[in-house]
Amino acid sequence: MPFSSVRRAVLASALVLGLSPVFAQTAPGTILIGVSGPFSGGSSPMGESMRNGIRLAAEEINNIGGINGRKIELLERDDQASPETGARIAEEFVRRKVVAAIGIVNTGVGLASIDAYQKARIPLMIAVSTGTSLTRKYAPPAAPENYIFRVAPTLxxxxxxxxxxxxxxxxxxxxxxxxxxxxxxxxxxxxxxxxxxxxxxxxxxxxxxxxxxxxxxxxxxxxxxxxxxxxxxxxxxxxxxxxxxxxxxxxxxxxxxxxxxxxxxxxxxxxxxxxxxxxxxTFIQDLGSSAKNSFLLAYRRAYKTDSLPSPMSAAQGYDGMHLLHLALRQANSDEGPKIREALENLNSRYQGAITSYTRPFSRQDHEAITQNMLxxxxxxxxxxxxxxxxxxxxxxxxxxxxx
Structure with missing residues (x-):
């Protein structure tokens, strides 16, 4: 499908869901963030729920003025749970100069994609995939800098x-x-x-x-x-x-x-x-803390439904996007190394859908979820x-x- 058709389709989807068309438009001064996941096929309940959580967080961020005055634009692509398609999407995101990416549901897709982000020094926030090796491949001392982060439990x-x-x-x-x-x-x-x-x-x-x-x-x-x-x-x-x-x-x-x-x-x-x-x-839909309930209330308002095909995917996508927001605001830069450094040294606490995040990452540890959260x-x-x-x-x- 040509890019213009994809843009029209995404815009139509955003309007149907009652979301801001900022998700589909290209505008000067926006911050472009890539979103990759399976939005069709057997893995789509995870991918669609994750995308809805990401969209919801992005809209919340844009409604309070964006990031240092700039609005977030999401560049969304369906990887169809295919490693080959996922690798092509990662390469497209690099060409399109996204400042960061978020998504990845299937471990095989992640394994085929992370090299492109690492080479381009573009931070990737894994929101759903649990494949343990994804964040470890480039962890020190294997590489001087690791651009792969995760807000999901490992296998x-x-x-x-x-x-x-x-x-x-x-x-x-x-x-x-x-x-x-x-x-x-x-x-x-x-x-x-x-x-x-x-x-x-x-x-x-x-x-x-x-x-x-x-x-x-x-x-x-x-x-x-x-x-x-x-x-x-x-x-x-x-x-x-x-x-x-x-x-x-x-x-x-x-x-x-x-x-x-x-x-x-x-x-x-x-x-x-x-x-x-x-x-x-990490997250059970209809019970828990007031923070979780506020996320679910926001989800219901945005999507007019109480049914989440994969609640855990939605919550992790939502939290992952908000953590990226904090890092982008702290870095005050589109440069991957500065965003990575901000993620590793977040100085703002964030009360998310899953937990309260205080310095969730460090240079040595790019996993936000620990066993006590499960x-x-x-x-x-x-x-x-x-x-x-x-x-x-x-x-x-x-x-x-x-x-």
Whole structure:
């Protein structure tokens, strides 16, 4: 699609949503920020929710005068969860001279994109992808400067929470089923490591492809292993198929796994087979602190809906955009090195949807989320709720970054 058509489409979308057309227009003196994510296909609930959170934050920033008097303009591109497309978008953003970028949902897309941002010295704020290696590739001493930041949990943190929960329940063995993507591969490795440390035996390891809808054979093999729980790493549609297949083969063991079990397309497609599934979360939609509620109220006003296809993605996109805003204001510059330095030394505290951020990054640490911020969610009555009373109490508190 020609760029002019893309611009018209994005502008139309912004107007439908009641958002300012600043998101689609090019105007002198604006600050151009690239937004990349899957806005179509199986990963789109994450991508669209993330984009809505980013748009909402950008509009809030523009409504108070922008950044040092300049308005934010979002240059949005659909990466279709394709590493090749994601790499081309990163190169386009570099050519278009964005001052920063935010997005990245799929780990494979991130792995294909980060080199372009790093080489161009353009800060990238990863809002959803949990692939641990994304922020580590250029971390010191591998490179003198690291331009890749994240406001999402890593796979390592997710798997640690999942396995610790199984350990508390006295489970001694598990099976793992992961999708055949970079995300699934990284999740499998993280689960293997955490199970090894926790003394939980992995009796079966199976894979599936994106688009697969019948994993009965893998589940029968996993059941035959004698595993006491099933750990799954993937995204919504395939996760829903696994939940239904598991119910159909009559395997009654706990189903746990990646945060993506919270996606609306899992909950809707899995139906009653998805009830009771456990997953780590940074954000649960309809409970928690007043800060979270104010974010949800703002989301409802902007988009005229209470339904978030992926609440965690929306909250992380929203917080990530506000953290970029603080860094851009502090740097008072379009230069990537100065923005990176500001992110690493933020002098303003920000009360976000997920937590209260005080110096969330440093030169050595580009991860804003630590394990103490994660809570365990459970699918109950068609929505995600707190799995445990302790997590519910913690969810109402400020879960500050562990130092």
């Amino acid at each position: 390592d943190l997710e798997s640690r929470v999942v396995v610790a929960d199984l350990k508390r329940k006295g489970i001694e063995s598990a099976a793992v089923l992961a999708d055949a993507t970079a995300y699934g591969e990284a999740g499998l490795k993280a689960v293997q490591e955490q199970c090894r440390e926790a003394g939980i035996s992995l009796l079966s390891e199976e894979r599936f492809r994106i688009g697969d809808q019948d994993m009965s054979a893998q589940l029968r093999r996993a059941r035959a292993s004698g595993a006491q729980a099933l750990i799954v790493w993937g995204i919504g549609p395939e996760l829903a198929a696994i939940a239904r297949n598991k119910e159909a083969v009559g395997w009654k063991v706990p189903l746990v796994g990646s945060w993506t079990f919270s996606m609306r397309n899992f909950i809707d497609l899995a139906g009653k087979a998805g009830e009771g599934v456990l997953m780590p979360q 809570i365990t969610g459970v699918v109950a009555a068609g929505r995600v709720d707190y799995a445990y009373a302790d997590d519910k109490r913690r969810g109402a508190l400020l879960r500050m970054k562990a130092q």
